[in-house]
Amino acid sequence: MITLENVSKSYTNDGMPALNNVSLHIDRGEFVFIVGDSGSGKSTMIKLLLRELTPTSGRIIVNNFDLSRLKRRKIPKYRRNIGVVFQDFRLLKDRNVYENVAFAQRVIEVPTRQIKKNVPAMLSLVGLPEKYRSKTKELSGGEQQRVALARALVNNPPILLADEPTGNLDPRNSWEIMKLLEEINRRGTTVVVVTHNREIVNAMRKRVITVKKGIIVSDEEKGEYIDED
Amino acid sequence: MKISTFVFTFKQGFKNIFRNKIFSLATIATIAACIFLFGLCYSVIENVRYSIQKAETNVAVTVFFDEGISEARIQEIGDAIRGRSEVASVQFVSAAEAWEAFKVDYLGEYADGYEGDNPLEGSENFEIYLNDVSKQQQLVSYLETVDGVREINHSDVTANILTQFNRLLSYVSLGIIGILLAVSLFLISNTVAMGIAVRREEIGIMKLIGATDFVVRSPFLIEGILLGVIGASIPLIAVYFIYNKIIVYAADQFAILNDILQFKTARDVFSVLIPVALVMGVGLGFFGSLITVRKHLRV
Numbered sequence: 001m002i003t004l005e006n007v008s009k010s011y012t013n014d015g016m017p018a019l020n021n022v023s024l025h026i027d028r029g030e031f032v033f034i035v036g037d038s039g040s041g042k043s044t045m046i047k048l049l050l051r052e053l054t055p056t057s058g059r060i061i062v063n064n065f066d067l068s069r070l071k072r073r074k075i076p077k078y079r080r081n082i083g084v085v086f087q088d089f090r091l092l093k094d095r096n097v098y099e100n101v102a103f104a105q106r107v108i109e110v111p112t113r114q115i116k117k118n119v120p121a122m123l124s125l126v127g128l129p130e131k132y133r134s135k136t137k138e139l140s141g142g143e144q145q146r147v148a149l150a151r152a153l154v155n156n157p158p159i160l161l162a163d164e165p166t167g168n169l170d171p172r173n174s175w176e177i178m179k180l181l182e183e184i185n186r187r188g189t190t191v192v193v194v195t196h197n198r199e200i201v202n203a204m205r206k207r208v209i210t211v212k213k214g215i216i217v218s219d220e221e222k223g224e225y226i227d228e229d
Numbered sequence: 230m231k232i233s234t235f236v237f238t239f240k241q242g243f244k245n246i247f248r249n250k251i252f253s254l255a256t257i258a259t260i261a262a263c264i265f266l267f268g269l270c271y272s273v274i275e276n277v278r279y280s281i282q283k284a285e286t287n288v289a290v291t292v293f294f295d296e297g298i299s300e301a302r303i304q305e306i307g308d309a310i311r312g313r314s315e316v317a318s319v320q321f322v323s324a325a326e327a328w329e330a331f332k333v334d335y336l337g338e339y340a341d342g343y344e345g346d347n348p349l350e351g352s353e354n355f356e357i358y359l360n361d362v363s364k365q366q367q368l369v370s371y372l373e374t375v376d377g378v379r380e381i382n383h384s385d386v387t388a389n390i391l392t393q394f395n396r397l398l399s400y401v402s403l404g405i406i407g408i409l410l411a412v413s414l415f416l417i418s419n420t421v422a423m424g425i426a427v428r429r430e431e432i433g434i435m436k437l438i439g440a441t442d443f444v445v446r447s448p449f450l451i452e453g454i455l456l457g458v459i460g461a462s463i464p465l466i467a468v469y470f471i472y473n474k475i476i477v478y479a480a481d482q483f484a485i486l487n488d489i490l491q492f493k494t495a496r497d498v499f500s501v502l503i504p505v506a507l508v509m510g511v512g513l514g515f516f517g518s519l520i521t522v523r524k525h526l527r528v
Contacts, residue, residue, distance in 0.1 A: 079439035
């Protein structure tokens with residue numbers, strides 16, 4: 001599903017690479033944590049998977065798309081395979097919950113009749129069916145992240161990337177979001193979560209890939225968060 | 230593009246205007262200011278040009294004939310002159326009409342002494358009016374070759390002054406319009422820069438969700454076009470009312486100059502100004518939005 005072969009990424013010609021000769025493989029239906037401290041290369045990895053960046057060297061294959069060879073005009077089609085949520089939610093603040101989720105379907109030209117079915121179903125999945133008319137600024141952090149999740153999943157992507165999804169949430173909301181991600185994974189979606197929330201990683205007993213200074217230092221099934229030092 | 234997508238795109242473009250009220254108002258104000266200045270400038274230039282054209286049509290070339298020429302030959306010469314492209318109209322003035330006009334213009338009550346005589350016998354002529362005074366010399370050169378023509382009266386000085394003034398006016402109007410366009414682009418680019426911050430996040434989200442460039446661009450372009458139409462319509466209405474007031478005021482206050490000051494009707498001016506201003510407004514709105522969105526498409 002996701003394969004990185006000897007991937008390196010440098011932002012400058014002479015500086016330290018953000019990722020250095022990284023190789024990994026994630027199978028369909030897996031739940032994977034990518035952990036590491038700030039500046040370890042986690043966000044670079046997410047940006048590479050979203051094709052916001054291209055690797056300096058190496059090869060990335062996601063759901064049969066070779067990202068190194070992907071033409072610019074094919075990027076939108078590729079991104080429809082990936083749902084993505086961020087620490088800062090990235091919702092459209094001037095639109096309500098329904099419009100935010102429907103927006104993801106509108107931009108890929110899903111017919112209105114279909115959108116009217118899909119959006120309420122997705123809001124039910126994330127536990128916000130009654131909030132569809134609320135403006136996003138009226139919602140709590142946890143609720144905003146649920147809306148972001150609904151938007152990421154409404155197009156049925158086979159892969160969900162979550163970049164620090166609990167970074168702005170309190171422990172209770174963090175756990176609720178993680179439970180939702182687990183439920184989504186149970187339904188067949190491959191879930192990749194970038195985080196440095198030790199408590200959650202250690203409690204969930206999933207595959208943990210630890211990145212340090214751009215290098216994968218460990219990759220364990222049912223792993224734990226490894227300290228930097 | 231699917232119909233539902235088109236409707237969504239149009240609605241989004243329309244809603245964007247209200248979502249970003251300050252940016253929309255700034256854009257409308259910028260476009261309106263540019264079009265207002267352009268409208269005023271165009272109206273003034275068109276009327277000056279119109280007055281010059283009117284003055285040009287009063288410049289005549291007078292052609293006198295050889296003594297004893299037959300009426301048939303005069304008719305032939307008249308027909309040949311009328312057939313020329315630079316000629317607007319040809320008027321035959323008989324010797325009696327020439328004398329009557331002379332008496333009125335120069336003799337007044339002293340004309341009684343000439344009763345029964347016509348000192349201008351043999352001075353029947355054609356008064357030729359041109360549709361382009363700059364071609365006067367071309368016509369004169371032709372007339373000099375016509376058999377039966379004795380003398381040609383024309384004023385090179387008047388024709389040259391009018392021609393040169395017309396040319397100068399063209400340069401000045403081109404210069405003013407050029408400056409206005411440059412100022413417009415400067416103002417629009419600044420206004421567009423204001424909107425960039427508002428747009429950046431939304432464009433980024435659309436791209437990450439998998440929207441094509443076309444789908445990302447369309448609502449912004451429609452928004453730009455709508456802002457352009459609104460921005461152009463407001464000054465057009467303002468200039469229309471101002472123009473009508475000014476020509477009525479000028480006709481009342483400067484009646485003595487009515488022979489010199491010739492105003493075009495609002496209908497004549499606006500039949501050109503409306504489409505040109507709308508195209509300018511739409512163009513400014515469209516390209517302003519296009520530049521903004523292009524800057525942020527590479528996500």
